[in-house]
Amino acid sequence: MDQDTILEIEHVTKEFPGVRALDDVSLEVKRGEIHGICGENGAGKSTLMKILAGVYPYGSYSGTIRMNGQELRFTDSSIRHAIEAGIAIVYQELTLVPGMTVGENIFLGKEPLEHGVIHWNKLYSESKRILDKFGIEISPHAVVKDLGVGKQQMAEIAKALSENASILILDEPTSALSEEEVGKLMEILRGLKNHGVTCIYISHKLEEFFKIADRVTVMRDGKVVITEDISHLTLERMVNYMVGREISERFPKGNRHPGEVIFQVENLWAEDPFQYGKEILKGVSCDLRKGEILGIAGLMGSGRTELVTTLFGELGKITRGRILLEGRAIAPCSAREAMELGISLVPEDRKMLGLVLIQSIVENITLPNLHRFSSFLRINKNAALQESIRYANELSIKAPHLHIPVETLSGGNQQKVVISKWLMSNPKILILDDPTRGIDVGAKYEIYKLMNQLSEQGVSIIMISSELEEVLGMSDRILVMCEGRSAGILPIGEATQEKIMALATGIDKHIYNRSRS
Amino acid sequence: MSQKILKRLQMNIRTYTMIFALLLIWFLFGILTDWVFFSPRNLSNLFRQMTIISFLACGMVLVIVTGNIDLSVGSVTGFVSAIAAALQAYILPSILPNLFTGYSPFAIGTISTIITIVSSLIIGVLVGVFQGVFIAYLRVPAFIVTLGGMLIFRGGVLGITQGKTIVPIHDTFRMIAQGYFSNEVGWIITFFVVIAIFYNTILNRTKKKEYGFQLQPLYRDILKAGLISLLIVVFVFLMNEYRGLQIPVFILAVVAAIIAYITNNTRFGRYAYAIGGNREATRLSGINIPKNIFLIFVLMGLLCGVAGIILTGYVAAGTIGAGLNYELDAIASCILGGTSTLGGVGTVYGAVMGSLIMASLANGMSVMNMDIFWQYIIKGLVLILAVYIDVATKKTR
Numbered sequence: 001m002d003q004d005t006i007l008e009i010e011h012v013t014k015e016f017p018g019v020r021a022l023d024d025v026s027l028e029v030k031r032g033e034i035h036g037i038c039g040e041n042g043a044g045k046s047t048l049m050k051i052l053a054g055v056y057p058y059g060s061y062s063g064t065i066r067m068n069g070q071e072l073r074f075t076d077s078s079i080r081h082a083i084e085a086g087i088a089i090v091y092q093e094l095t096l097v098p099g100m101t102v103g104e105n106i107f108l109g110k111e112p113l114e115h116g117v118i119h120w121n122k123l124y125s126e127s128k129r130i131l132d133k134f135g136i137e138i139s140p141h142a143v144v145k146d147l148g149v150g151k152q153q154m155a156e157i158a159k160a161l162s163e164n165a166s167i168l169i170l171d172e173p174t175s176a177l178s179e180e181e182v183g184k185l186m187e188i189l190r191g192l193k194n195h196g197v198t199c200i201y202i203s204h205k206l207e208e209f210f211k212i213a214d215r216v217t218v219m220r221d222g223k224v225v226i227t228e229d230i231s232h233l234t235l236e237r238m239v240n241y242m243v244g245r246e247i248s249e250r251f252p253k254g255n256r257h258p259g260e261v262i263f264q265v266e267n268l269w270a271e272d273p274f275q276y277g278k279e280i281l282k283g284v285s286c287d288l289r290k291g292e293i294l295g296i297a298g299l300m301g302s303g304r305t306e307l308v309t310t311l312f313g314e315l316g317k318i319t320r321g322r323i324l325l326e327g328r329a330i331a332p333c334s335a336r337e338a339m340e341l342g343i344s345l346v347p348e349d350r351k352m353l354g355l356v357l358i359q360s361i362v363e364n365i366t367l368p369n370l371h372r373f374s375s376f377l378r379i380n381k382n383a384a385l386q387e388s389i390r391y392a393n394e395l396s397i398k399a400p401h402l403h404i405p406v407e408t409l410s411g412g413n414q415q416k417v418v419i420s421k422w423l424m425s426n427p428k429i430l431i432l433d434d435p436t437r438g439i440d441v442g443a444k445y446e447i448y449k450l451m452n453q454l455s456e457q458g459v460s461i462i463m464i465s466s467e468l469e470e471v472l473g474m475s476d477r478i479l480v481m482c483e484g485r486s487a488g489i490l491p492i493g494e495a496t497q498e499k500i501m502a503l504a505t506g507i508d509k510h511i512y513n514r515s516r517s
Numbered sequence: 518m519s520q521k522i523l524k525r526l527q528m529n530i531r532t533y534t535m536i537f538a539l540l541l542i543w544f545l546f547g548i549l550t551d552w553v554f555f556s557p558r559n560l561s562n563l564f565r566q567m568t569i570i571s572f573l574a575c576g577m578v579l580v581i582v583t584g585n586i587d588l589s590v591g592s593v594t595g596f597v598s599a600i601a602a603a604l605q606a607y608i609l610p611s612i613l614p615n616l617f618t619g620y621s622p623f624a625i626g627t628i629s630t631i632i633t634i635v636s637s638l639i640i641g642v643l644v645g646v647f648q649g650v651f652i653a654y655l656r657v658p659a660f661i662v663t664l665g666g667m668l669i670f671r672g673g674v675l676g677i678t679q680g681k682t683i684v685p686i687h688d689t690f691r692m693i694a695q696g697y698f699s700n701e702v703g704w705i706i707t708f709f710v711v712i713a714i715f716y717n718t719i720l721n722r723t724k725k726k727e728y729g730f731q732l733q734p735l736y737r738d739i740l741k742a743g744l745i746s747l748l749i750v751v752f753v754f755l756m757n758e759y760r761g762l763q764i765p766v767f768i769l770a771v772v773a774a775i776i777a778y779i780t781n782n783t784r785f786g787r788y789a790y791a792i793g794g795n796r797e798a799t800r801l802s803g804i805n806i807p808k809n810i811f812l813i814f815v816l817m818g819l820l821c822g823v824a825g826i827i828l829t830g831y832v833a834a835g836t837i838g839a840g841l842n843y844e845l846d847a848i849a850s851c852i853l854g855g856t857s858t859l860g861g862v863g864t865v866y867g868a869v870m871g872s873l874i875m876a877s878l879a880n881g882m883s884v885m886n887m888d889i890f891w892q893y894i895i896k897g898l899v900l901i902l903a904v905y906i907d908v909a910t911k912k913t914r
Contacts, residue, residue, distance in 0.1 A: 338803075355795065
């Protein structure tokens with residue numbers, strides 16, 4: 001083994017029921033480098049990082065991982081082992097305790113003691129030393145919740161490094177940061193090299209790699225496509241590596257004839273109602289025809305989920321622009337109002353937002369529709385069951401009967417339950433937020449067929465998807481979102497994976513500028 | 518195959534755990550008390566003693582199912598009881614004879630009782646509205662609102678009673694909690710209840726048939742209806758051995774049946790379970806959660822009103838200690854009856870069974886002349902043990 005290699009990943013394969021998340025992944029990380037990893041959502045980056053962190057313990061995957069020539073075997077799913085081995089991870093979601101100071105957070109679980117009580121002076125002086133060492137300008141006495149996201153991110157890094165980590169993994173650290181904060185972060189990361197820390201840097205923002213990374217690995221569909229020195233790469237090539245695959249016959253052909261425009265969004269701006277002044281939508285315009293499938297593409301954090309939940313009346317406070325349904329301006333401000341207007345949303349997170357897991361299939365399907373089967377005094381349970389059976393058959397939900405709790409179903413069948421529940425409410429507009437995430441190919445196909453069938457019946461569908469193939473395979477037109485605004489609308493005839501990626505990553509200007517010059 | 522049988526057995530054990538537990542406790546007390554525990558007189562008392570907590574537990578189930586808690590029910594019950602007693606003893610006797618001159622004292626007493634009942638129920642509902650507004654619409658956590666309510670209405674009890682016991686209570690009012698139906702009336706009620714059970718079974722089957730659903734074998738439905746009917750017949754027979762079917766037990770049966778119906782067959786009831794199961798998913802399904810929670814606390818208030826009436830009739834007075842610690846017994850009954858503290862799971866049947874277990878413990882230990890301090894300790898231990906068994910038999914995650 002090369003003296004310069006700190007981490008060696010060999011033939012790692014990790015499977016989840018129905019999905020191969022990592023497929024024979026091999027990767028070498030050199031000592032002291034900043035190693036970028038990029039790929040579409042679902043390419044396997046996060047799974048790989050979770051293996052390195054010990055979240056998926058040894059034995060749950062095949063293949064070997066060596067650090068400094070020694071094989072790593074984290075036997076239980078406690079991340080303690082990884083920390084002891086010198087691997088620290090900073091996740092996308094911050095894991096600091098908001099009500100405690102930066103110093104307390106850094107030493108959480110390993111507080112310095114004196115006579116059995118916390119040695120506060122030592123805790124804060126040590127914290128200060130660590131923060132200074134990495135050039136992080138935060139007071140150890142600052143309370144975390146009073147800091148901005150950028151500072152919190154840096155405190156998190158300090159916490160991760162306080163255990164003398166030799167490898168620091170950053171999972172999309174800049175997704176919530178402003179330009180200036182990103183600059184500061186880059187500075188700190190460059191400084192880490194001098195302290196002998198190796199950095200693995202996962203990001204969607206491809207340009208960042210050119211500013212900071214030494215080498216970049218591109219992943220796709222659970223495989224490593226290429227690992228290359230950044231000097232040998234261009235943005236275009238990276239995008240090609242990320243999406244470079246052919247669309248197979250996985251999408252049933254629909255026979256759609258979109259009619260007149262029934263739904264319009266005009267220059268919509270919205271704020272997060274819980275965080276004053278935080279804009280979640282910054283100018284989105286699009287329209288939707290009767291019986292059309294409009295795909296929405298965009299990376300995580302591009303505002304696509306925020307857009308549909310705002311349209312559903314559940315998230316954003318609209319500050320500018322308007323929404324028109326059949327020519328009338330609407331402003332739904334709760335799920336109930338949106339439903340009454342004929343808009344239904346199948347949410348992204350079916351377990352958290354779509355289902356009551358402990359309840360039966362029939363109870364879940366009928367939940368938003370009970371008013372149709374009941375008087376004030378009584379629910380006609382027979383009618384409710386009959387109608388549920390109809391949908392369960394139509395969507396071929398596989399279950400022994402409809403009275404079993406939905407938590408016992410597979411992901412695909414759970415998703416069909418969520419879709420049934422919204423179909424029963426006869427929507428004019430059905431919004432599907434990543435409807436096929438984490439479900440097997442067969443169930444996906446059935447959901448696609450259903451989408452075709454619905455649109456042929458005149459239901460207009462908005463579908464968000466993380467999979468570009470899916471967007472290209474199913475949509476009539478594609479709205480691409482980037483940083484809270486609509487970056488462009490592509491008719492299906494003109495859309496390619498490269499064009500979508502270019503719009504979604506905001507590098508279209510680069511590519512087009514270069515191709516022009 | 519054998520695994521399948523084992524699994525089925527396990528499921529059935531879980532369903533009938535409470536009945537087994539109850540029978541075990543009864544059997545133990547039988548031995549320990551030289552079978553005095555099983556005397557018709559004692560059983561009659563036992564069932565009458567359980568009613569007040571059972572009313573509260575019926576409402577508490579819904580409160581806990583939605584993921585809330587109500588700590589005020591004991592104080593509210595006491596508050597209603599104090600007002601009812603004050604109406605009976607001071608207020609109405611000073612007003613009614615002037616309004617209804619020439620009526621017999623008995624007639625005036627009856628009118629007084631009716632007014633007291635209606636007032637008590639209204640007060641219960643108003644308390645529910647008061648707390649419900651804070652919890653559902655002003656978003657103060659139920660724990661806090663009802664903790665405050667616990668103090669407020671305990672204060673109310675002290676204010677109304679002025680530290681004294683309020684007497685007298687009219688006989689017609691005492692009847693509600695202390696009265697018995699004659700044996701004949703008991704049997705007539707039983708007859709109609711049994712008819713209703715069988716009629717309902719058949720009606721359900723025909724309706725299902727109309728919808729083309731597969732039916733359970735007829736013998737199973739008949740067997741089930743038969744068993745329930747048999748239990749009722751045995752119960753009434755035993756009660757008739759003493760003085761007859763107790764009026765408060767009858768009222769409880771009616772109230773519990775209504776609440777059970779509401780929880781299973783109305784939107785209001787089903788939404789409560791959905792809210793407790795996954796609040797976000799329920800909200801995104803377009804359900805008005807505040808309204809639902811509000812109504813549940815109003816219902817809880819109404820049931821506190823009922824409990825207050827029965828309590829006043831039972832002790833035939835308004836006392837300072839009325840309803841003390843009832844909230845804990847009511848919550849414990851729900852938990853013993855399988856209600857999940859995480860919300861979304863729980864039945865009225867379970868809560869009533871739970872309160873029967875709690876009442877059996879209290880009654881059995883009293884019959885044994887056990888010191889009161891032991892009674893507290895054992896009730897507490899049984900609660901912890903019951904939940905431990907529940908956790909241990911559930912599949913681990």
